[in-house]
Amino acid sequence: MKRRIDTLLVHASELVTPAPELDGPARGAQLDRLTVVPDGALAVDAGRVVAIGTTAELLDRFDADDVVDANHRLVSPAFVDPHTHLLHGGSRHDEWQGKVLERAVPGIDAGIRTTIAATRAATDAELTERALADLDEALAHGTTVLEAKTGYGLSPEAEIRLLGLTRSLAHPVHVPATYLGAHTVPAEYLERRAEYVQSVLDTLPGIAATADFCDIACDPVSFTVEESRRIAERARDLGLALKFHADQTGDVGGTQLAVEFGAVSVDHLDEASDAALKALAASETVGVVFPGANFHLLDMTASLLPDGRPPKDLAAWADRVLRSGAALALSTDYNPGTAPSLSMQMVMQLAARLYRWSYAQVWHMATLNAAAALGLQDTRGSLAPGKSADFVVWSVRGHGEVVHRFGTNLADRVYAGGRLVAAAGRRLPGTGAATPPSPAL
Numbered sequence: 001m002k003r004r005i006d007t008l009l010v011h012a013s014e015l016v017t018p019a020p021e022l023d024g025p026a027r028g029a030q031l032d033r034l035t036v037v038p039d040g041a042l043a044v045d046a047g048r049v050v051a052i053g054t055t056a057e058l059l060d061r062f063d064a065d066d067v068v069d070a071n072h073r074l075v076s077p078a079f080v081d082p083h084t085h086l087l088h089g090g091s092r093h094d095e096w097q098g099k100v101l102e103r104a105v106p107g108i109d110a111g112i113r114t115t116i117a118a119t120r121a122a123t124d125a126e127l128t129e130r131a132l133a134d135l136d137e138a139l140a141h142g143t144t145v146l147e148a149k150t151g152y153g154l155s156p157e158a159e160i161r162l163l164g165l166t167r168s169l170a171h172p173v174h175v176p177a178t179y180l181g182a183h184t185v186p187a188e189y190l191e192r193r194a195e196y197v198q199s200v201l202d203t204l205p206g207i208a209a210t211a212d213f214c215d216i217a218c219d220p221v222s223f224t225v226e227e228s229r230r231i232a233e234r235a236r237d238l239g240l241a242l243k244f245h246a247d248q249t250g251d252v253g254g255t256q257l258a259v260e261f262g263a264v265s266v267d268h269l270d271e272a273s274d275a276a277l278k279a280l281a282a283s284e285t286v287g288v289v290f291p292g293a294n295f296h297l298l299d300m301t302a303s304l305l306p307d308g309r310p311p312k313d314l315a316a317w318a319d320r321v322l323r324s325g326a327a328l329a330l331s332t333d334y335n336p337g338t339a340p341s342l343s344m345q346m347v348m349q350l351a352a353r354l355y356r357w358s359y360a361q362v363w364h365m366a367t368l369n370a371a372a373a374l375g376l377q378d379t380r381g382s383l384a385p386g387k388s389a390d391f392v393v394w395s396v397r398g399h400g401e402v403v404h405r406f407g408t409n410l411a412d413r414v415y416a417g418g419r420l421v422a423a424a425g426r427r428l429p430g431t432g433a434a435t436p437p438s439p440a441l
């Protein structure tokens, strides 16, 4: 007796996924072991994955209301993008020409303040309209979960406004919301840092029920370890899960602090010491890295600082980070200054080229490991039974082709919660609301 299900996808040239039995992020040798099923099939019911196997196997086991032919093209889990600054006003393309191409303006924190001014000046409707258009673009490129941070308001009222706008986005992309009041010290508080830290502490109780995460930038250009620790303690006491920006422009011990507090992720790691990587590898915290930012800043993040350090050897850095054994994820770091791209395809392509990471490694890091960087490894990031049926039918046949090619959108059809939500580079009409059962996951 065959089991009746909603949807059976058949004839994938390859059905590729992190091993369904992996219940946490892949690390070490696990990163090399993608599950690849030739002539693959995927059984979906009530928005969830029921089974994967060969087309012959699943046609034997299931009767489907809807049989979808993948036409001998690649099928994969959809991407999870675990670190974006989605809601913002303005563009920083003028600054980029001067700062990066002409290397004229030092200080990467100055740019954040430009975006803060533009975001504060934008209306709610303008910010929402832009965020929805950006989510459409991410979805059409294969992303169905995209974390969004505040951090361009930097007053209690402005941060609460951004958090509320993030929560109100009705879109098939699932958007975990992160409070990043501790992004940088706003200009008006430069001489009164302690007051700004206190205002973040005072804001936390009011946002604890609304935000999924509290993020803290612990870095030489943002908050000290002591300041970060105070904020982390208060957030933890309120039951908020923690994320950190750390070691982007220098090593002040941010990664160790993130590990000490059991943060879900610690993001950047550009200047992480061996001791930091060792602590990270021994923990459950996921390290998130951003080849798009490295690429966009022409490897010059450090050289933009006043002390003018030379560009680093990215491949050597990436090798050291990978060999540490830490769980690693990829993300766009989408923001208008250092990483203006929403494509996780591009992120995998850049990780392979700049970091020399393999096809299997970058696929793990953009799916299951990226889900783990949001604590969503039980519901997203692989085609495992019971998980949300978020997957992509590609315009190419092999998972390596998605990494090998670059510069065009290779995602053909994107499904969220078992529902077709984007095709041929566009979100489908009538898919504006979140896809059940995604919000419950």
Ligand SMILES: [Zn+2]
Pocket (backbone or CB within 6 Å): 083, 084, 085, 245, 333
């Ligand atoms: Zn960031």
